[in-house]
Amino acid sequence: MLKSRGLYGLLLWGGLLSAAAALENDLPKGIPDEPFDIRAARLEYTNETIIASGGVTGRFENVVICADRITGNPETGDLHVEGDILFERGNVLWQGSELDYNFIKKEGLFGPSALYFEPAFMSVDHVERVSTNEYLLRGATFTTCPEGSPHIHARAKEARLVDGKYIKAKGVTFYVGKVPVMYVPYWRHKLREGIFTFKFGAGSEWGVYALTKATLPITENVDYITDVNLYSKRGVGIGQGFAWEYPEAVGEFAAFYLKDEDPHARFDSPEIGDDRYRFKFEHIQNFTDTHYLNTKWNYLSDPAVLEEFFKKEYRNNAQPENYASWVYGNSYVGSEVFVNKRLNDFYDNVDRAEYSADLYRTRLGNSPFYLQSENTLAQLERVYSETNAVFPNPYDSARIDSANTLYLPQRYGFLNLVPRASYRATYYSETDGALVPGGDELRQIPGAGIKASFHATKILSERERWYGKGLRHKIEPYADYIYEDSSISTNRLPQFDDIDELMDENKVQIGLRNVLQTRRDGRLARFIDLDIYTYYLVDKNGAEDDFEFLHIDARMPLTKRTMIDLEGAYDWYAGKIPDFNTRISHHRDEVVFSLEHFYEAGKRSLWTPRIDLFPRGDISIEAYGRYDDNNNDLEEVAVIAYKNFCCMRYGLGYHFYDDDEQRVMLSIGLSAFPE
Known part of the structure; x- marks a missing residue:
C-alpha cells in the first residue's frame, strides 16, 4: 500500500526524548494490517524498487522509521535508509545517519548511532540486529545521563541487548567522569535495576553510618551482592549474598555479620552477644503453573538483630518464616507437602511436617451431586521460647484429618438452593497438650446445611460519569444454614491451629451482597463490591446473644x-x-x-x-x-x-x-x- 502526502512537521532532534515525543504526537498509535506503509513528500516506484524522499515516515509491521530518504524492495524486504534516521521498535529508539534493514527477516546493519532504551542512553560504534529479540553492539557506551559528558558510564568492547530487558557485555570498564574505576571481563545487567547504592547518615543508635551495596553479575542468571555497612557506634557490618533468576526459578541467599561494639545499646538481654549475624535463603522453583516448590529459611544470632539492623523486614514479619512447600495440582485435585521448623529457640512456634490432598468441588459422573474433600496427615509439635518467663511444656501429636462435603445444587425459578451433607473425622495420636489430657482421640463431626440465594440486576445509568460509563446494580441476598455436631469438646484436644478449635455449630448465616458495575476502557469493572452478613444462633452454645457480630467486607475501586x-x-x-x-x-x-x-x-x-x-x-x-x-x-x-x-x-x-x-x-x- 503506497501513499503520498505533504512533508511532516516533525523535528528530528533536540535530543532523543524530544524526537520520541514528536513521533508519539504526530503518528497514529495503531499499526496497520499491511506489511508496510510509506509516506513522504516524494514517492517513486521503479523496477520493483521504492524510492521515498523528503520527510519520510515508514511503518514496517511493528517498526517505524523516520528519515530523509528510504529506498527498498518490498518483495525481499531490503531497505537502505539515509539521513537523520529515527528507528522505533517497541520502546527502543535508535538514531543514526545510515541503516541497512530487512523488515521481513527483522535484521539490520546499523552504523555509528545513538540508542535509547529506557532508562539507558547508548552511544554505539556499530549496531547489528541479529534476531527478532537481540541486537549486537560493538564499541558501546552505556549511561543514564542525558548530558553529553556523563557523570557515570560504562564502556564495553562488545555487548548484546536481549529481549529489550537486559545487556550482556564483555570487557566492560566503569567510569566516574573520565576516570576508570573498575573493570569486569563479563557483565550482565537488567536495564531497570541499579548497580550501586550509597546511604550516609547519623543516628542515636548507630552513630554516624555509611551503607553501601553493589550488585554485579557472575553469570547470565546469577548476581553477586555485597554490602559494606559502617557504624561508628557498632562497628563494621559485612553482607554477602547471591540472587538468581531463571525462566523457571528465582531466589536469593543473604548473609550478614557484625562484630558489635555495643551489643546492648538498645536491649539488655543475655541472648544478645557481640557476634550479630543473620542468614536468609529463599527459592521458588516452577515446574508448571500448578506444580512448584517454594521455600524460605532464616537463622539469626539473637531475637533483636532484625529489629536493630533490618527494620523494614522486622516491620513486615517480626518472626521470620522457615518453611518448605511443594505444591502439585490440576483443575480437579491439589496436594502439598509442607514443612515448618523453628531454627532459633527464642521463638514460639508450631513445628509441622504435613501432607495435604484436596479434591476440589467436582461433579460425580453424570449425577447431580458434587463432592469436595480436604485431607491432611501431619506430625505437629508446639514449642515455646526458652526466653519466656514461664516456660510451658512442649507437646506433640500425629494428626489425621479428613473433611468431606456432598453438594446437590438446585434451581427453582429465580431461587438457587444448595443443600449439603458433611462428615469430618480427626484422629490424634496424643492429647498430652490438652487441658484434659488423655491418650489418643478420634473426633467426629457430622454436619448438614443448605444455602439459599438469588440475585437481581438493574441498569441505574447509561451515562458516563467520574467512575466510568454506565452503572449496573446487582443485589444478592443469601441465607446459609450450618449444623455441625462435634463428638469431643476442644478442651480434650491439643491446640495447634484452627482445625483443633472446631466445635458444635447450629446457626444461620444471613447476608446481603451488593455489587455496582461500570465500564472502564471498554471493559466491565466493579465499582463497589460490598458484603454484609451476620449469624443467627439457633443453639447459643454458651453465647449470651441470639446474633453474632455484624460483619462487613468491601472492596471499592x-x-x-x-x-x-x-x-x-x-x-x-x-x-x-x-x-x-x-x-x-x-x-x-x-x-x-x-x-x-x-x-x-x-x-x-x-x-x-x-x-x-x-x-x-x-x-x-x-x-x-x-x-x-x-x-x-x-x-x-x-x-x-x-x-x-x-x-x-x-x-x-x-x-x-x-x-x-x-x-x-x-x-x-x-x-x-x-x-
Whole structure:
C-alpha cells in the first residue's frame, strides 16, 4: 500500500526524548494490517524498487522509521535508509545517519548511532540486529545521563541487548567522569535495576553510618551482592549474598555479620552477644503453573538483630518464616507437602511436617451431586521460647484429618438452593497438650446445611460519569444454614491451629451482597463490591446473644486510581467495634497516597499513612508514619526529600523510631533507579 502526502512537521532532534515525543504526537498509535506503509513528500516506484524522499515516515509491521530518504524492495524486504534516521521498535529508539534493514527477516546493519532504551542512553560504534529479540553492539557506551559528558558510564568492547530487558557485555570498564574505576571481563545487567547504592547518615543508635551495596553479575542468571555497612557506634557490618533468576526459578541467599561494639545499646538481654549475624535463603522453583516448590529459611544470632539492623523486614514479619512447600495440582485435585521448623529457640512456634490432598468441588459422573474433600496427615509439635518467663511444656501429636462435603445444587425459578451433607473425622495420636489430657482421640463431626440465594440486576445509568460509563446494580441476598455436631469438646484436644478449635455449630448465616458495575476502557469493572452478613444462633452454645457480630467486607475501586478496602465487625448489642481494618489508596502522576488503619479493641489502633509527592519529578518528597492511638505510641515517622541532578539522585531525610531512636540520612544513587 503506497501513499503520498505533504512533508511532516516533525523535528528530528533536540535530543532523543524530544524526537520520541514528536513521533508519539504526530503518528497514529495503531499499526496497520499491511506489511508496510510509506509516506513522504516524494514517492517513486521503479523496477520493483521504492524510492521515498523528503520527510519520510515508514511503518514496517511493528517498526517505524523516520528519515530523509528510504529506498527498498518490498518483495525481499531490503531497505537502505539515509539521513537523520529515527528507528522505533517497541520502546527502543535508535538514531543514526545510515541503516541497512530487512523488515521481513527483522535484521539490520546499523552504523555509528545513538540508542535509547529506557532508562539507558547508548552511544554505539556499530549496531547489528541479529534476531527478532537481540541486537549486537560493538564499541558501546552505556549511561543514564542525558548530558553529553556523563557523570557515570560504562564502556564495553562488545555487548548484546536481549529481549529489550537486559545487556550482556564483555570487557566492560566503569567510569566516574573520565576516570576508570573498575573493570569486569563479563557483565550482565537488567536495564531497570541499579548497580550501586550509597546511604550516609547519623543516628542515636548507630552513630554516624555509611551503607553501601553493589550488585554485579557472575553469570547470565546469577548476581553477586555485597554490602559494606559502617557504624561508628557498632562497628563494621559485612553482607554477602547471591540472587538468581531463571525462566523457571528465582531466589536469593543473604548473609550478614557484625562484630558489635555495643551489643546492648538498645536491649539488655543475655541472648544478645557481640557476634550479630543473620542468614536468609529463599527459592521458588516452577515446574508448571500448578506444580512448584517454594521455600524460605532464616537463622539469626539473637531475637533483636532484625529489629536493630533490618527494620523494614522486622516491620513486615517480626518472626521470620522457615518453611518448605511443594505444591502439585490440576483443575480437579491439589496436594502439598509442607514443612515448618523453628531454627532459633527464642521463638514460639508450631513445628509441622504435613501432607495435604484436596479434591476440589467436582461433579460425580453424570449425577447431580458434587463432592469436595480436604485431607491432611501431619506430625505437629508446639514449642515455646526458652526466653519466656514461664516456660510451658512442649507437646506433640500425629494428626489425621479428613473433611468431606456432598453438594446437590438446585434451581427453582429465580431461587438457587444448595443443600449439603458433611462428615469430618480427626484422629490424634496424643492429647498430652490438652487441658484434659488423655491418650489418643478420634473426633467426629457430622454436619448438614443448605444455602439459599438469588440475585437481581438493574441498569441505574447509561451515562458516563467520574467512575466510568454506565452503572449496573446487582443485589444478592443469601441465607446459609450450618449444623455441625462435634463428638469431643476442644478442651480434650491439643491446640495447634484452627482445625483443633472446631466445635458444635447450629446457626444461620444471613447476608446481603451488593455489587455496582461500570465500564472502564471498554471493559466491565466493579465499582463497589460490598458484603454484609451476620449469624443467627439457633443453639447459643454458651453465647449470651441470639446474633453474632455484624460483619462487613468491601472492596471499592471507586476510580482507576482510587481504591478503598474495608473489613471488620460491629457488636450491635454493646454498640462497639471489636475489630476493623481499612485501607485507602490513591495514585496519580503527581501524588501517591495511602492510609491503613488496623484496629483491634483494647489492643491496637494502628494508623499507617504514606504520601509520595511528584515521584517522577526532579524534586520529590516521601513521608510515612506509624501511630498507635490506643497506646498513644508514635512508632515511626520518616520524611525524605530527593533532588535529581542530571543522572544523579540525592536524598536527604529524617527518620524517627520508637524508643527515641532518630536518624538523619543522605543517599546518593542514579536517578534512573530511584529505589
